[in-house]
Amino acid sequence: MGAKINVSIVVIAIYSLYYGYMSTARWSAIKRRSLRAKCAKESGDLETLQNSSPEEQFAVLVVGGRFANPFPEYRAQGILEFIVWKIFEVIRWNPRAGVPRDRTLLAELLPLFRPDFEVLFDTGNVVVTGGSDLKTESNPDLSPSGNASPIGLTSSVTSAVYYSSDTGSSTNIQLDSSTMADSWTPISQRYVMSARIPAGSQDxxxxxxASSNTTSSGLHSPIAGEATRGTVTSxxxxxxxxxxxxxxxxxxxxxxxxxxxxxxxxxxxxxxxxxxxxxxxxxxxxxxxxxxxxxxxxxxxxxxxxxxxxxxxxxxxxxxxxxxxxxxxxxxxxxxxxxxxxxxxxxxxxxxxxxxxxxxxxxxxxxxxxxxxxxxxxxxxxxxxxxxxxxxxxxxxxxxxxxxxxxxxxxxxxxxxxxxxxxxxxxxxxxxxxxxxxxxxxxxxxxxxxxxxxxxxxxxxxxxxxxxxxxxxxxxxxxxxxxxxxxxxxxxxxxxxxxRTIVVPYxxxxxxxxxxxxxxxxxxxxxxxxxxxxxxxxxxxxxxxx
Structure with a gap:
């Protein structure tokens, strides 16, 4: 028993010395860089000022054979903090982050949107096969305004080309409802992502x-947002x-x-x-x-x-x-x-x-x-x-x-x-x-x-x-x-x-x-x-x- 205690003390001592050295060396480097920049500004020394530019002040820093953060705001976290935090995560009783156990509810509050493949494949890498397997009729939960839900967007793009680095060949991947529809969840008017989180609630x-009783959506609601910001044609x-x-x-x-x-x-x-x-x-x-x-x-x-x-x-x-x-x-x-x-x-x-x-x-x-x-x-x-x-x-x-x-x-x-x-x-x-x-x-x-x-x-x-x-x-x-x-x-x-695909004119x-x-x-x-x-x-x- 005594030998085990002695070994533990030695391990803790070695770790403490190593952690202390890493922290001290990092802070010393930060102070040197900051002081050099300060002196350059005060003296007007152009050569020194150039050497204290952001590239110099925040250059890669290596301490003890490992990369380190050269930023004064950074606080190094030791293994003790990590262990304490993990123990706290295990023993607490409240549900973490308020994630509902009801997967349907989660899907309503965190909708998935169909990427706009018609826009994305405007690069010559698409093989278009006629028709569409992603019809609006396949979606029974369209909003009353008639806007297409994420899964309900009719598209002429039904296949894509994927290039394999192993064989050097290309593969035609079908974008049909049987392979992708399960990933896309239509949005119901019942829930909006901009709903307020009740004060102190993790449920x-x-x-x-709260969201179902909300009469106005937030600025960036996936339902109401488009109506308030207007639409443009293709x-x-x-x-x-x-x-x-x-x-x-x-x-x-x-x-x-x-x-x-x-x-x-x-x-x-x-x-x-x-x-x-x-x-x-x-x-x-x-x-x-x-x-x-x-x-x-x-x-x-x-x-x-x-x-x-x-x-x-x-x-x-x-x-x-x-x-x-x-x-x-x-x-x-x-x-x-x-x-x-x-x-x-x-x-x-x-x-x-x-x-x-x-x-x-x-x-x-x-x-x-x-x-x-x-x-x-x-x-x-x-x-x-x-x-x-x-x-x-x-x-x-x-x-x-x-x-x-x-x-x-x-x-x-x-x-x-x-x-x-x-x-x-x-x-x-x-x-x-x-x-x-x-x-x-x-x-x-x-x-x-x-x-x-x-x-x-x-x-x-x-x-x-x-x-x-x-x-x-x-x-x-x-x-x-x-x-x-x-x-x-x-x-x-x-x-x-x-x-969801966002397009920025450039x-x-x-x-x-x-x-x-x-x-x-x-x-x-x-x-x-x-x-x-x-x-x-x-x-x-x-x-x-x-």
């Missing part, structure tokens, strides 16, 4: 009662080379199209993060599978956490796309047989492979988070965010996972400029704040990131996909919209819906004229003009045009 059944759809499309699959997995270039961020289509025995289980099925999407050109991976980097998708995509990843992930992909990889560190900027002449670039930018897929590999690989640029103009910002650091996000806009068309920022998995503040932003901080970046639009992601935190599962969407209203950006902020810098409404100068929320039009629904479908 989603209470939420449903003739109002921008051409492929004059639009961006954003389709949220779940968590931080987003299918993005820029001028016909296809990106997939933080791939995740599975029903469970780890496996069916351990979970966590997805609240709602993925609105589509990888095979249903157009061919992927680039995969952006922000870090290696299992809910952002799925092994099954790695195998399916293989070398058919270029993987753009932070330091350390090239080796992991190589073990999976994937070698078409661009590995970047913070502040690296490279032309998109194959798109050099078109002016497209990708910048690897910092984020405040951590990495690790197993028990002993914490921070062995880097984590990051990404900025897609066109002709040196910021177009799309993908935050991945991050806590909030004001200097960081202002620094990104200082280096690459403001006016980013869309910022894709997490808005969920933030409670309790004492535990999750260093690694996940809350809705108010999500909006603040948009302001710091000088972005035109914000799409909130990373919410209601899995239950990984304590806030009510519908709260991130509601709070994000409330925060946007509070700062006068309600037209420029949207909490994404599963599967023209490159050399195509922009001087008299168009789209060229209005973007201003921060203390000004009266944002230069962003209100979201409008495409007539006859749930696709939104911004």
């Amino acid at each position: 989603a059944h209470s939420l449903s009662d 003739a109002g759809m921008p051409a492929r080379d004059e639009r961006l499309t954003i389709t949220w699959i779940g968590q931080s997995c987003i299918f993005i199209q820029c001028h016909g270039i296809n990106f997939l961020t933080d791939p995740l289509f599975c029903a469970h993060i780890i496996n069916s025995y351990i979970g966590p289980k997805r609240l709602r099925p993925s609105p589509c599978q990888l095979e249903h999407l157009p061919r992927i050109d680039f995969v952006l991976v922000s870090h290696d956490h299992p809910d952002h980097f799925e092994d099954d998708t790695i195998k399916k995509i293989g070398n058919s796309a270029t993987w753009i990843v932070p330091l350390g992930l090239r080796r992991y992909l190589a073990r999976k047989g994937v070698f078409r990889v661009a590995e970047l560190k913070w502040w690296d900027k490279i032309p998109l492979p194959g798109k050099e002449r078109d002016g497209w670039e990708i910048a690897c930018t910092p984020s405040m988070h951590w990495s690790g897929r197993h028990l002993f590999d914490k921070n062995k690989t880097l984590w990051c965010s990404f900025l897609i640029l066109h002709n040196s103009r910021p177009v799309i910002f993908h935050a991945g996972d991050t806590g909030y650091s004001a200097e960081l996000f202002r620094g990104i806009s200082q280096v690459y400029g403001t006016g980013c068309e869309v910022a894709l920022v997490p808005c969920g998995a933030y409670s309790p704040r004492w535990h999750l503040r260093p690694q996940h932003v809350d809705p108010a901080e999500s909006v603040q990131i948009m302001i710091d970046l000088g972005a035109k639009r914000l799409v909130g992601v990373h919410w209601a996909t899995f239950i990984l935190s304590d806030e009510h599962y519908l709260e991130p969407k509601q709070k994000l919209e409330q925060e946007a209203v509070a700062v006068g950006l309600q037209d420029a902020v949207w909490a994404a819906d599963f599967g 023209r490159s810098a050399d195509e922009v004229g001087s008299g168009s409404d789209d060229d209005a100068v973007f201003r921060l929320p203390d000004a009266s003009v944002s230069g962003v039009r209100r979201l409008r629904a495409l007539e006859g479908r749930h696709t939104l045009i911004w």
